[in-house]
Amino acid sequence: VSGTRYLILAEGFSGDPHYGKTMRGVLRYRRDDVVAILDSTRAGEAEDGVPVVGSVDDALPLEPNTALVGVATQGGRFPPAWMEILRTCLARGLHVENGLHVFLSDIPELRELAARNGAEIRDLRRPPQDLSTATGANLEVPSTIVLTVGSDCAIGKMTVSLELDLEARRRGVESVFVPTGQTGIAIAGWGIAVDAVVADFIAGAAEQLVVEGAARGGELLWVEGQGALLHPVYSGVTLGLYHGSVPHLLVLCHQAGQTEIEGAGGGPHRIPPLSELVELHERIALPARPARVAAVALNTRQLGEGEARSALAAAEDETGLPADDPVRFGAERLTEAVLSAEKG
Amino acid sequence: VSGTRYLILAEGFSGDPHYGKTMRGVLRYRRDDVVAILDSTRAGEAEDGVPVVGSVDDALPLEPNTALVGVATQGGRFPPAWMEILRTCLARGLHVENGLHVFLSDIPELRELAARNGAEIRDLRRPPQDLSTATGANLEVPSTIVLTVGSDCAIGKMTVSLELDLEARRRGVESVFVPTGQTGIAIAGWGIAVDAVVADFIAGAAEQLVVEGAARGGELLWVEGQGALLHPVYSGVTLGLYHGSVPHLLVLCHQAGQTEIEGAGGGPHRIPPLSELVELHERIALPARPARVAAVALNTRQLGEGEARSALAAAEDETGLPADDPVRFGAERLTEAVLSAEKG
Numbered sequence A, B: 001v002s003g004t005r006y007l008i009l010a011e012g013f014s015g016d017p018h019y020g021k022t023m024r025g026v027l028r029y030r031r032d033d034v035v036a037i038l039d040s041t042r043a044g045e046a047e048d049g050v051p052v053v054g055s056v057d058d059a060l061p062l063e064p065n066t067a068l069v070g071v072a073t074q075g076g077r078f079p080p081a082w083m084e085i086l087r088t089c090l091a092r093g094l095h096v097e098n099g100l101h102v103f104l105s106d107i108p109e110l111r112e113l114a115a116r117n118g119a120e121i122r123d124l125r126r127p128p129q130d131l132s133t134a135t136g137a138n139l140e141v142p143s144t145i146v147l148t149v150g151s152d153c154a155i156g157k158m159t160v161s162l163e164l165d166l167e168a169r170r171r172g173v174e175s176v177f178v179p180t181g182q183t184g185i186a187i188a189g190w191g192i193a194v195d196a197v198v199a200d201f202i203a204g205a206a207e208q209l210v211v212e213g214a215a216r217g218g219e220l221l222w223v224e225g226q227g228a229l230l231h232p233v234y235s236g237v238t239l240g241l242y243h244g245s246v247p248h249l250l251v252l253c254h255q256a257g258q259t260e261i262e263g264a265g266g267g268p269h270r271i272p273p274l275s276e277l278v279e280l281h282e283r284i285a286l287p288a289r290p291a292r293v294a295a296v297a298l299n300t301r302q303l304g305e306g307e308a309r310s311a312l313a314a315a316e317d318e319t320g321l322p323a324d325d326p327v328r329f330g331a332e333r334l335t336e337a338v339l340s341a342e343k344g
Helices: A021-029 A056-062 A080-091 A108-116 A157-170 A182-188 A199-215 A235-245 A274-283 A305-319 A332-343 B021-029 B056-062 B080-091 B108-116 B157-170 B182-188 B199-215 B235-245 B274-283 B305-319 B332-343
Strands: A006-009 A034-038 A050-053 A066-069 A095-098 A121-123 A144-150 A175-178 A220-223 A249-255 A292-299 B006-009 B034-038 B050-053 B066-069 B095-098 B121-123 B144-150 B175-178 B220-223 B249-255 B292-299
Touching: A006 A021, A006 A056, A006 A080, A021 A034, A021 A066, A021 A157, A021 A182, A034 A056, A050 A056, A056 A080, A080 A095, A080 A108, A108 A121, A144 A157, A144 A235, A144 A292, A157 A175, A157 A182, A157 A220, A157 A249, A157 A332, A175 A182, A175 A199, A199 A220, A199 A235, A199 B199, A199 B235, A235 B199, A235 B235, A249 A274, A249 A332, A274 A292, A274 A305, A274 B274, A292 A305, A292 A332, B006 B021, B006 B056, B006 B080, B021 B034, B021 B066, B021 B157, B021 B182, B034 B056, B050 B056, B056 B080, B080 B095, B080 B108, B108 B121, B144 B157, B144 B235, B157 B175, B157 B182, B157 B220, B157 B249, B157 B332, B175 B182, B175 B199, B199 B220, B199 B235, B249 B274, B249 B332, B274 B292, B274 B305, B292 B305, B292 B332
Parallel strands: A006 A034, A006 A066, A034 A050, A066 A095, A095 A121, A144 A220, A144 A249, A175 A220, A249 A292, B006 B034, B006 B066, B034 B050, B066 B095, B095 B121, B144 B220, B144 B249, B175 B220, B249 B292
Antiparallel strands: none
16 A cells, blocks of 8 residues: 555546545545545645646646546446546556446456556455355454444444544554445555455455454454445345454444435335344344444534534433544544443 | 256265255255256166166156256365266256356356257356346335244255245145245246345345245245354345345244354354244344244254154244244144234
8 A cells, every 4th residue: 555646536526425435535544645636627626635637647747656436436337538537547557446336457448458558457346356255263363353333324334443443543552444345445455345245255255354454463453334234235244244253342333313224215214223223233243252332423414513412412321332423523432432342 | 947857967976965955955846857866876776766877878768858966066166077977968958057156157168068059057056147236126025925044054944935835835825935045946947046146236136036926926925044144154145135035924943952053163153042033033124124933943853753842842932933843744834823924
């Protein structure tokens, strides 16, 4: 990872909060590695202090060495304008990192262009070749393992893991963030998109990740959660990741005020009360690795500050657990809760 | 399916109870479609009244039209002797059905041989191309959906689904068995191996299966369960199948006397008491489709008859649910339990 100088490809979407998850994540957690953002519709502006350029060539004076697909395109596919950008990047010798569902290295033209120009195409969602079913090696990992779980997708599980990892490292803990999705992989420079592996291998992929996290020196591992245990579409990934990563502790993430799972058909899909979610997550742990919820992370971005404080107090009352919004109010309290649960 | 005349390929393993799951399943539930079994180590014998032959050519007078890979080979791969058998089958114009992990249609030599002789290679575990994430169409299926769940893999979930389906049809119910693994697919002639799909699509595959089961006229659908909710390796598949098939009722399967999950590393992996398993399975249902356990199916094959009766009585006492071994004592009682739960 070190030495990476990113040009973030965000054509048409650099200002879009919904499609720009990878761009925003990398800007927040790897700001120093980003030299420019490409979006011809905003050329000349800046985002988070990073210059927005109108073309690949306009970025070259800033010496990027890697182009990162930073936004989701419609259906995860690459329309002609995007293909032209990707061709130019490879022709200029830039590596290309891509976390969308379509694998760029499956496109012969791009693969040849990369080979000819000494560039690499890295499809972040492509599963490694050596996956297998879980073996039990996960239970021998000596680290303390903390998994973020939640009431829905896209409510901030990755962000909570990253914020608590940062805070633990600030406190001198040998702490490692373990990425399980494309944005986490782009941020950390390693990992496996567990939702892209063959179903039989979900737990095996999670096992491989915690083994690697320990090998990277993590005495405390923050495993990025995926989906939700009662999500009608993604619960299989959630439980496989849970059982395969064998966490000791869980941080339960919830968007304050949300009562239904969003974007899933056939609903409404009601979210149970927090106290029920805490119990259900503890009940479904493997008997060989009991897990308990150490804290509740509330995403309060849609609330005013007073309402946010009230929501946190209500969550604490209901669950008897420390609750906080680590993005809004800092990660100290939740990190403290996990570190003291670890000792307890 | 109709018109299929199977030559079951079982070279070296036709007498092996562990490796012969597919052969035994097809012999039990599609006996009339089997004309011969190939196993040169037992040529001249018979299995369940079906002649065992020593070579493909010896089977030809019996006019098979399809060769079914009926046993698991070491590591799911095909050693040279097997390749020779497969080549001969295709050269004689037999279709080949294969449920092992290695896909035969990926082997160019076999693919060419098949094309040249008008034969088809059907890899039963190969996921269909048109899979997607679950859409909610499952919740609109008008059928009553019954899923077998269990305390471990390989304890008879498929068999229970098949036996109860047979009994329901005997009673005149428009009942359909919904196959989710290779043996079930070989028996029913359709289905998806849900453990072989991309993790994101587990629930989507299960949804597609119940939609198809209803389209096949099933007013009562018996979905073949996979894995176990607390299995350290396969739980992701189990929960994705559960939430994607949106069952109204569950039949909990357990091998009498078994206290630990078998064959998973890092254990012991304790099996909780039946009453806890009942509650956990009901708790983890989607709020949009509550499910309850209608009956307990005990596999008592390792017990004497007196012990088996005691185990069934103990299971009934513990859970308050009807319990029986449908293979040993007939499927009437459990089918009755499901049909009356459906009405209740």
